[in-house]
Amino acid sequence: MTEQVKFYQVGSFAVGNRLLPLEVRSIQSDPGRSNALTSGHRACQGCGEALGARYAVDAAMRGADGKLVAVNATGCLEVFSTPYPETSWQMPWLHSLFGNAPAVAAGVAAALRAKGREDIRVLAQGGDGGTVDIGFGCLSGMFERNDDVLYVCYDNEGYMNTGVQRSGATPPTALTQTTQAVGESPGNPFGTGKDVPRIAMAHEIPYVATATVADLHDLEAKVTRAMQLRGARYIHVLVPCPLGWGSASQDTLKVARAATQSGLFPVFEAERGEVSAVSQIRRQVPVEDYLRLQSRFAHLFAPGREEARAKLQARADRNIERYGLIGPHTEALPGPAEDNPAEDSPHEEGTP
Amino acid sequence: MKEKPFAITLDVGTSLANHTGTWRTERPVYVHLMPPCNDACPAGENVQGWLYPAEEGHYEQAWRTLTDDNPFPAIMGRVCYHPCQTACNRAQLDEAVGINAVERFLGDEALKQGWAFRSPEVETGKRVLVVGAGPSGLSAAYHLRRFGHQVTVRESQDQPGGMMRYGIPTYRLPREILDAEVQRIADIGVRFEYGQRVDSVTDLLREYDAVFLAVGAQRGRRAYVPAGEAAKVMDAVELLHDMETDEPPQLGRRVAVYGGGNTALDAARTAKRLGAEEAVIVYRRTQDRMPAHDSELQEALEEGVLVKWLSTVKHVAVGSILIEKMELDENGFPQPTGETEELAADSLVLALGQESDLGLVEGLDDVEIVDGVVKVDARMMTGRPGLFAGGDMVPDDRTVTTGIGHGKQAARHIDAFLRGEPYGHPARPEMASYDRLTPWYYSEAPHQVRPLIETARRQGTFDEVVQGLDEQSAKFEARRCMSCGNCFGCDNCFGVCPDNAVRKLGTGAYMYEFDYDFCKGCGLCVAECPSGSILMVPEEL
């Protein structure tokens, strides 16, 4: 009956655990964490990007032995963290323009290499707008040159800082101020949008990964892994925006969790263009569980919108298929109802 | 740096001047809620409180927390019906935490390591008499002694234990365990007087500053069953009592037991161990109405005990009994059908309930007896000031654990009575119900099952049937506790706050504190706290 006592009541899911040895706990559980983004910033309550940024940059700081330079694109993260006279960043940080973070970071990396200081590492970061749209050209250039930069995209699926407009990362049917919930196909149209992680993979750069704020250990492991490598690396982090998505401020992690557990947001790693690892779904949920948490999808629950919801479920199912998101440890949803008559349960026989 | 351009370049730490705490309309606070296990325990154990150190391998600390409330963990781990497990929130996730198994482990570990209770530091000089050395009396004696009072326990039998010795068979509770846990109480200065039956308390009330009665329900209820002259009929209580003497009773090859409680099962299983080929339980209702515990029934059935449901005994003859079949009417009550059956039986054991011998309070007008039990108030006191009672002789569930709980309650009230002060119960916090938890964070961990010895061996001997968990398994099981309603240091709040507004203290009553200068009141900490130990409260203006 003896068993290696490896289970702890919160396993590897919680931030830390008093029963775990320190080296196995997350970086966030360490009171000595960098707090690269500290208190006093002006992010909204429950901001997923603020949380994701601290997670990613603290992990990158750890991986760089504290010698890290960050280049930030214009956007929510930059605006809420550096309004004169206050900055929340505790490490060297540069903001230039909206669309040039990858190029500026490439310049920083080149400078450090020229001066023989490659021990100092470079991280570039931006929102989906700055990465997927306006910064796309520079991103691709950084990838193809294989500049020694880790680029982290905080994807809240829209231009949130300017008041919630559609970006190339906005999912189909989502309400934004430039894809309003009116007309025959309310919200963002189907058949548009970019899958930047896959585009990054097409560049065959050393490392590409997706992650969310809901799974801290996964995100930290990926940043840590990325920091062990050199060359162009890309991590795409889903960060819910309570304001833009119309979700409750305390639901930020819950929403991100539902995104992964429904299959809508696949979590995986790729090296040199090939998927190398996948985080399988733990407890599958239907796409509706995710949609209901956000009022940007509220119009999908009006009468006549079943087809749109079904199309979203089909997208999730396609991800599940493509990346193999359901495995032996998944509590999967029951499959579609089959034509077998209900069988008698053995417990029904006999009387007590 | 030579010279930083004005406004374009900013120094580290400048955002700390912006106290975003002013944005809040509600604030998070750490709370201590009532875990359902604690709430359900009849002995009032701080179950979650002692599981916590056990998880870390601090077994002695766990044992001491446990025995602050209940001195008998090794016994509990064998005979308690663990309502804590029934209430355990974990059952809604996968399976209840095996609290009982861990309690047994701690109790056995304490015996193995020889951990002792601490003697009281101050003697109050007050003298208290406890009548009855059953679970209730022993518990009261233990707690009273810890308060520093001089305690004497007067017991009519030759040995302590009450129903623990004379009602529960050894295959459920080995006597060396019982003796050792009682001895520990004696070791801190409780005086025992055996073989001393108390017939009247009137004089004793003058001799002692307070008296606690815990005489139990020692007699079997005698129902009238028609029987032939030579027919062998005996009482289950008597049977089990006689097992402790040098002359075990002779029951014959086939034994029938009349009744549906735990005593009936104990009698049947004992009969088998005494050599009966067949032991049949005759019960007038159905399994779902049977008062006996399911686990006991399962063990009994595994051992080959048979059950005749919906049956009553009409007549007992030599070598056989006549049973009548019952059927349930539309209200679910059993009604006689008139159909009878003859059952071969060498003896019939009656297990139809127990009664208290309350002769010792006769003559006390202010002590009220209703339905065969003594009425007590919220202080466990009878109508006579200074005369308290508990256990099977007062109205409540009749289990060892309940009795132990009475003993503790009574002891606290007696102590207050002796000091002339009222005893104030601390306010009960809100329940830590399952909906307050965030179960996502608890990883899959199945309940560790205690091994049973094989059936054959069980039937032939009085060896303990249920074995204990080894240390690894006990620790694993303890760690399945979700710490409902109380922080257990998972760091989630510390990690999940987007504004870095949680400080990690590490030690002290609370492991974390909120930095209200910066907390924006977003509620993420509340939502992601696995154990539901954080609540949002509105800000006051």
Add this chain to the structure above:
Amino acid sequence: MRLQIEGSQAVARAVAACRPHVICAYPISPQTHIVESLSRIVKSGDLPGCEFLNVESEFAAMSVAIGASAAGARAYTATASQGLLFMVEAVYNAAGLGLPIVMTVANRAIGAPINIWNDHTDSMSQRDSGWIQLYAETNQEAADLHVQAFRIAEELSLPVMVCMDGFILTHAVEEVDVPSTEQVDAWLPPFEPRQVLDPDEPVSIGAMVGPEAYTEVRYLGHLRQMQALELIPQVAADFEAHFGRSSGGLVRPYRLEADGKPVETVVVALGSVLGTIKDVVDERRANGESIGVLGITSFRPFPMDQVREALAGVRRVVVLEKAFSIGIGGIVSSNLRAALDGLPLEIRTVVAGLGGRPITIASLHAMLDRAVGEGGGLEPLEFLDLDHDLIARELARQQTGRRSGPAAENILKDLGAVRATPF
């Protein structure tokens, strides 16, 4: 070292002599030879400690330079025309952040219509950006100005644009005394940034500044650029002392006096056209005309005092410029007017050389004849060698609406350069 060398190559070698840490380039005519040459120098190992990046656009080129400079590296790039416009956001950003980047602008016209030949429209469009703008007259000066630019930039923490006429200078082969690495090492100190991205001393660069402080930031930027009015002559003088030749400075006066007093007419211009103008002026002086030339080397900051001092006693100023501001007229001349405010002189603007149209000695003579002649002089705004007949025909055509299509195409059709009828 004296070499018979193409202008671009001379600039490349001069830049290499300054030991930049990061060179980033996107190709555009007519700067390509500069960066091609630099890429060869770096790749062959002749410039250790330098990283050369081939970027994906000019916007990326300036952005890479920004990142590099902020990390404490000496950064350089080159562009022209459309490329300069493509990087405008970053051009302003570099100036606003105060990063001492040096950039060559191989002056070229801007479309539409697309035109790859020389004029000053590109750099003139960036005169408000906060960059120091220096205009080279010769290839020698172009090479020298780059060396001076790094020193000026790094001392002030401001970016510097060295403008040289595309093709006319960049692709011309002539004798240049190319500054050597040893000479430059002895003259140009290593780059010590006033602010830098350093893990040992972290700062946040690029904050958002609101109404309460933005004006002050911009004013400080203006003051800082004004400091260049003192620094540029100092650097030029120091350069002359070390390298033995005069290059740079704020203005370059030529024969502004006759018989001990100011001349009557001065032609003002920027860049390589000054060579042609000087030849024309020499001829006219030989005929007894009272005429001189004022070259402006530093267009930003604009040398108000020096211009005013040079032209104080002059009667007539003819500003010959290779760009203009649609909707109003001359750019250099309107800057000049501010400097000459209150002086009793006549200012005329002649826009010439747009899109690479040659400025001939004959045309200049004809224009100056009219300027100083009796027939009322020049119009306030004139376009040298404008084909008035073609304009008249085009205007007439537009009025009748006979042929649709863009004006440029129609002009070309009219000239017979393009088929008149559709296929």
